Amino acid sequence: MDYETPQFFRVMQYANAATGDVIDMVSGNPDWQPPASLRDGLHDYADADPPEFQYPASEGLAPLREEIAARRGVPVDQVVVTCGAGEANHLAMTEGLAQHSGNEVILADPVYPYYAGRTNLLGGEAQYVPVDDAGRLDPEAVRAVASEDTALIVVNSPNNPTGAVYPGDTIRELVAIAEEHDALLVSDEVYDHFDYTGEFESALSVESEHRVVTNSFSKSMAITGFRVGYGIYPDRLVDRVRTRHMLTNLTVSRPAQQAVYRALRETPPDYYAENRRHLEARIDAFTTALDAAGAEYSMPEGGFYVMARFEGFPGTMANVERLIDEAGVAGMPGEAFGERRADWFRFALVTPRAEEAAERLADYFA
Amino acid sequence: MDYETPQFFRVMQYANAATGDVIDMVSGNPDWQPPASLRDGLHDYADADPPEFQYPASEGLAPLREEIAARRGVPVDQVVVTCGAGEANHLAMTEGLAQHSGNEVILADPVYPYYAGRTNLLGGEAQYVPVDDAGRLDPEAVRAVASEDTALIVVNSPNNPTGAVYPGDTIRELVAIAEEHDALLVSDEVYDHFDYTGEFESALSVESEHRVVTNSFSKSMAITGFRVGYGIYPDRLVDRVRTRHMLTNLTVSRPAQQAVYRALRETPPDYYAENRRHLEARIDAFTTALDAAGAEYSMPEGGFYVMARFEGFPGTMANVERLIDEAGVAGMPGEAFGERRADWFRFALVTPRAEEAAERLADYFA
Numbered sequence: 001m002d003y004e005t006p007q008f009f010r011v012m013q014y015a016n017a018a019t020g021d022v023i024d025m026v027s028g029n030p031d032w033q034p035p036a037s038l039r040d041g042l043h044d045y046a047d048a049d050p051p052e053f054q055y056p057a058s059e060g061l062a063p064l065r066e067e068i069a070a071r072r073g074v075p076v077d078q079v080v081v082t083c084g085a086g087e088a089n090h091l092a093m094t095e096g097l098a099q100h101s102g103n104e105v106i107l108a109d110p111v112y113p114y115y116a117g118r119t120n121l122l123g124g125e126a127q128y129v130p131v132d133d134a135g136r137l138d139p140e141a142v143r144a145v146a147s148e149d150t151a152l153i154v155v156n157s158p159n160n161p162t163g164a165v166y167p168g169d170t171i172r173e174l175v176a177i178a179e180e181h182d183a184l185l186v187s188d189e190v191y192d193h194f195d196y197t198g199e200f201e202s203a204l205s206v207e208s209e210h211r212v213v214t215n216s217f218s219k220s221m222a223i224t225g226f227r228v229g230y231g232i233y234p235d236r237l238v239d240r241v242r243t244r245h246m247l248t249n250l251t252v253s254r255p256a257q258q259a260v261y262r263a264l265r266e267t268p269p270d271y272y273a274e275n276r277r278h279l280e281a282r283i284d285a286f287t288t289a290l291d292a293a294g295a296e297y298s299m300p301e302g303g304f305y306v307m308a309r310f311e312g313f314p315g316t317m318a319n320v321e322r323l324i325d326e327a328g329v330a331g332m333p334g335e336a337f338g339e340r341r342a343d344w345f346r347f348a349l350v351t352p353r354a355e356e357a358a359e360r361l362a363d364y365f366a
Numbered sequence: 367m368d369y370e371t372p373q374f375f376r377v378m379q380y381a382n383a384a385t386g387d388v389i390d391m392v393s394g395n396p397d398w399q400p401p402a403s404l405r406d407g408l409h410d411y412a413d414a415d416p417p418e419f420q421y422p423a424s425e426g427l428a429p430l431r432e433e434i435a436a437r438r439g440v441p442v443d444q445v446v447v448t449c450g451a452g453e454a455n456h457l458a459m460t461e462g463l464a465q466h467s468g469n470e471v472i473l474a475d476p477v478y479p480y481y482a483g484r485t486n487l488l489g490g491e492a493q494y495v496p497v498d499d500a501g502r503l504d505p506e507a508v509r510a511v512a513s514e515d516t517a518l519i520v521v522n523s524p525n526n527p528t529g530a531v532y533p534g535d536t537i538r539e540l541v542a543i544a545e546e547h548d549a550l551l552v553s554d555e556v557y558d559h560f561d562y563t564g565e566f567e568s569a570l571s572v573e574s575e576h577r578v579v580t581n582s583f584s585k586s587m588a589i590t591g592f593r594v595g596y597g598i599y600p601d602r603l604v605d606r607v608r609t610r611h612m613l614t615n616l617t618v619s620r621p622a623q624q625a626v627y628r629a630l631r632e633t634p635p636d637y638y639a640e641n642r643r644h645l646e647a648r649i650d651a652f653t654t655a656l657d658a659a660g661a662e663y664s665m666p667e668g669g670f671y672v673m674a675r676f677e678g679f680p681g682t683m684a685n686v687e688r689l690i691d692e693a694g695v696a697g698m699p700g701e702a703f704g705e706r707r708a709d710w711f712r713f714a715l716v717t718p719r720a721e722e723a724a725e726r727l728a729d730y731f732a
Contacts, residue, residue, distance in 0.1 A: 029420035042412035042621060046405045054395035054590045083449055083615040090614050117613050224421045225620035247483050248456050249449040253619035254591035255408060 007113070007317070007336040014321055015330040022324055023357040025331050025347040028160070028304060030222035032278070034263070035271055038221060041262030045255050056254045058246040060230070064261040068230055071264075072204055072213075078232050080245055081252050084224075085190045086114065088214035088231035091241045091248075093118050093152055096184040096212075099237065102149035108137050110161055110337030112188070115154045124151065130340040135162025135298050135307070139173035150183040158191035158200060158302025161337050161346040165301035168201035175203060178210040184237075185211040190229075191303040193220040193272050196280055200302060209234040217260050219304075220272060226256040279304065282354045286347070289358030293365045307334065307344045310365055314343040327364035329357045373479070373683070373702040380687055381696040388690055389723040391697050391713040394526070394670060396588035398644065400629070401637050404587060407628030411621050422620045424612040426596070430627040434596055437630075438570055438579075444598050446611055447618050450590075451556045452480065454580035454597035457607045457614075459484050459518060462550040462578075465603065468515035474503050476527055476703030478554070481520045490517065496706040501528025501664050501673070505539035516549040524557035524566060524668025527703050527712040531667035534567035541569060544576040550603075551577040556595075557669040559586040559638050562646055566668060575600040583626050585670075586638060592622040645670065648720045652713070655724030659731045673700065673710045676731055680709040693730035695723045 008026060015022045045052065059065065060081025069076035082088040093115075097103060105119045109128035119126045127150075129141050137155060146153070153174055157166035171187065178185040187203035192215065203211045216229030233241045283300055290297050290308055297308035313319055315334030323345075324330050334344035347357070374392060381388045411418065425431065426447025435442035448454040459481075463469060471485045475494035485492045493516075495507045503521060512519070519540055523532035537553065544551040553569035558581065569577045582595030599607045649666055656663050656674055663674035679685055681700030689711075690696050700710035713723070 027420075029417070031416060033416055034419055039412045043409060046408035046412065050397060050399055050588060051395070053400055053588060053592065055393075056591055083619075086616040087614060114613065117609075121610065121613050222416060223419045225419050225617070227615065227617065227619040243483075244487065247480065247487050248453060248614065249593065250452040251591070251593065253449070253593040253622045255621050255625070256619045259621070 008332070010317070011320055011330060011332060015324050018324050020325070020328050023329050023353045023360070024351060025329060025349070025354070025357055027350070028348050029224050029350055030219060031350045031352060032222050032275055034222045035267040037266035038223065038259045038263035041259035042255060044262070045258045053254070056251050056257060058251045059242050060252060061254070061257045061261060064257055064264070067261060067264050072232060074204065074232050078235065078238055080231050080233060080238070080241055081257060082229045082231055082245065083249055083252055084218055084227045085188060085214045085216035085229040087245070087249065088216070088229050089114070089154070089186060089188055090118060091244055092184065092186045092212040092214060092231055092233070093124070093154065094122055094244060095237050095240050096152040096186065097122050097124050099240070100151040100183055102147070102151045102183070104147070104149045104151060106142055106145060106150060106153040108155060109340040110334070112156050112160050113336060128338060131162060131164070135159060135164035136166055137170065139170050139177065142174060143177050146177050146181050146183070148181060150181045152184050152186060153178055154186045154188070156188040158195055160191065160303055161305050161307055161332070161341070163298050163300025163303050163305055163307065165195055165197050165200050167199065168205065171201055171203050172206055175206045175208050175211045179208060183210065186214065187211060188214050190214070190216050190219050194276055194279060194304065195302045196276070197301045204232065209236050212237070217264070221260065221263055221267075223260075226260065228252060228256045228260045279349060282349050285355040286349060286358045289355055289362055293358065293362035295361070295365070304349050306347045306349060307341055308347060309344045313365070315341070315345045320345070323364070327360050329360050374698070376683070377686055377696060377698060381690050384690050386691070386694050389695050389719045389726070390717060391695060391715070391720070391723055393716070394585075394714050395590050395716055396585060397716045397718060398588050398641055400588045401633040403632035404589065404625045404629035407625035408621060410628070411624045419620070422617050422623060424617045425608050426618060427620070427623045427627060430623055430630070433627060433630050438598060440570065440598050444601065444604055446597050446599060446604070446607055447623060448595045448597055448611065449615055449618055450584055450593045451554060451580045451582035451595040453611070453615065454582070454595050455480070455520070455552060455554055456484060457610055458550065458552045458578040458580060458597055458599070459490070459520065460488055460610060461603050461606050462518040462552065463488050463490050465606070466517040466549055468513070468517045468549070470513070470515045470517060472508055472511060472516060472519040474521060475706040476700065478522050478526050479702060494704060497528060497530070501525060501530035502532055503536065505536050505543065508540060509543050512543050512547050512549070514547060516547045518550050518552060519544055520552045520554070522554040524561055526557065526669055527671050527673055527698075527707070529664050529666025529669050529671055529673065531561055531563050531566050533565065534571065537567055537569050538572050541572045541574050541577045545574060549576065552580065553577060554580050556580070556582050556585050560642055560645060560670065561668040562642070563667045570598065575602050578603070583630070587626065587629055587633075589626075592626065594618060594622045594626045645715060648715050651721040652715060652724045655721055655728055659724065659728035661727070661731070670715050672713045672715060673707055674713060675710045679731075681707070681711045686711070689730070693726050695726050
């Protein structure tokens with residue numbers, strides 16, 4: 001299992017080199033506007049006095065951490081502002097492997113490839129648990145592979161790539177399994193603002209020294225390039241995480257933190273609700289057109305992604321390239337995410353041309 | 367040997383809690399204006415279209431990398447834009463330890479404490495080589511401790527804390543020693559714009575697969591909070607470094623990269639020259655007043671820092687606190703940097719009140 005980006009780049013490069021018009025459904029970059037107050041925050045910061053251009057506290061700007069802690073209902077000391085959810089996850093996985101006796105990392109199959117890449121990088125041993133047909137992880141299947149060698153269980157809900165939203169029971173069980181085996185559950189919740197079920201439950205709902213929650217403003221504020229995220233770490237780990245964060249990055253870029261802080265306070269709930277409704281409508285139009293293409297697909301409960309499968313046309317890189325050349329639609333090969341959905345494709349719905357793409361697929365498979 | 371920040375915070379906290387007026391000579395935050403074009407760059411970026419708010423390439427914005435490569439005379443493929451020089455150094459040290467058989471890390475004493483902290487964090491074994499009276503590292507002293515167990519030699523010129531600028535011969539010898547022992551020289555050059563000797567030589571002057579150069583815009587553009595730096599990595603390591611960078615941070619904050627790129631192209635040489643002259647004048651005034659205080663001190667050849675020693679008053683944390691309370695001057699204790707200069711204090715000259723501080727010291731020690 002390799003990590004996502006080379007595959008991602010390979011697809012993007014191929015799509016960019018194609019002669020015809022190609023609809024990009026590869027990248028997970030929101031295509032809508034960031035909050036207006038985020039732009040205001042950047043403008044104000046650009047005129048700030050020199051001291052505001054210097055190091056913020058290593059663990060993040062104090063008012064931003066306090067705002068996060070208040071919104072999430074956690075002690076501010078547990079909050080570390082990170083270079084996106086990526087660094088928050090990296091810190092959690094690194095300390096999880098360092099502080100527990102085992103080196104096994106339980107991951108879902110299909111997996112968000114960065115978790116697999118980090119497991120390799122950090123010398124962990126990945127154990128894949130296949131998701132069920134709804135794209136969810138069954139806690140009993142996780143329990144069956146968990147042991148004293150388990151250091152980490154890393155999950156993501158709402159899920160990339162399956163679109164599943166894990167039930168509250170699942171999250172609670174996963175924390176319990178981590179506790180039973182003196183391991184750490186790492187719950188990546190970056191798509192929490194895009195829950196279409198109304199039943200998403202954060203792992204923060206369980207008090208435990210055995211869970212970390214990571215999140216970011218990349219998706220909710222449409223700013224994947226800003227690199228502002230956070231981790232909420234249990235007391236037993238947070239000091240080590242802060243030290244590692246400081247020795248890795250010192251701190252997170254201040255203009256981005258300042259702009260996010262402004263946007264976090266001033267953005268009305270409507271901003272998030274409208275983007276969610278907009279995505280829901282897109283998903284609806286896309287999947288309706290997929291029906292016409294005779295595709296099997298997973299109806300997302302959350303997030304941006306639809307996985308689909310076409311009879312006799314598995315989700316290989318070769319078939320991704322054929323779809324680019326012959327249908328004018330670029331998706332990700334299912335095989336980039338593991339074995340369980342190797343026959344499928346992942347389409348990112350962060351393009352206004354989603355419905356047009358599905359129509360192209362319908363024509364192609366007609 | 368612990369890392370700097372807790373000591374740094376401890377001193378800052380103590381100074382902030384003091385009842386009297388205290389001149390801060392602790393932090394290394396430039397107190398002058400960033401380039402005007404940096405502010406322009408941020409304003410422009412704040413009005414950009416949504417796609418510009420999304421992930422830049424993991425290794426950095428292409429035009430920024432190209433500008434860096436052209437200025438430094440290196441192939442663009444060797445340039446990775448990082449979260450400050452801190453991340454560039456972290457990546458170099460991590461890969462240096464991972465890719466070489468030994469685990470010994472040769473450091474100067476006194477040392478910039480983050481190198482020592484990273485060595486501990488990464489499971490390396492620090493070997494300290496005391497600097498000479500001029501604050502320089504003697505390459506023969508390094509050669510005497512280098513062996514097949516050496517993975518890294520980490521140096522910093524212009525040096526924090528001693529103010530030494532290493533001669534070109536030293537840099538070339540250090541690269542040769544790294545080559546002889548199949549190790550990696552990591553040369554941190556963040557103060558290169560503050561060379562008062564005119565003789566600073568970058569380790570880039572030596573072609574080698576055994577040297578990494580790290581740098582940042584934090585000091586040269588007075589933006590320590592932006593977290594934009596870079597590493598120039600040899601071909602044998604650069605792919606691994608890019609992978610590790612991607613799996614650690616994904617990429618560096620884009621508003622900061624964009625503003626730095628603009629400032630890099632548009633800032634006239636006068637901006638840098640004027641800040642350098644300004645600092646030189648400050649150093650002159652500060653050291654003249656230190657003469658009046660009867661202090662021994664190192665005349666900086668580069669950088670922001672003056673180390674000074676007062677007869678019968680060693681650089682302990684207790685004495686730092688006494689200077690805060692009784693003289694109204696906050697410096698760093700020499701013992702925070704190792705043994706060789708444990709009797710000394712480090713004063714950062716990034717305050718317009720530097721001369722006033724020296725006068726306070728003269729009064730105190732009169």
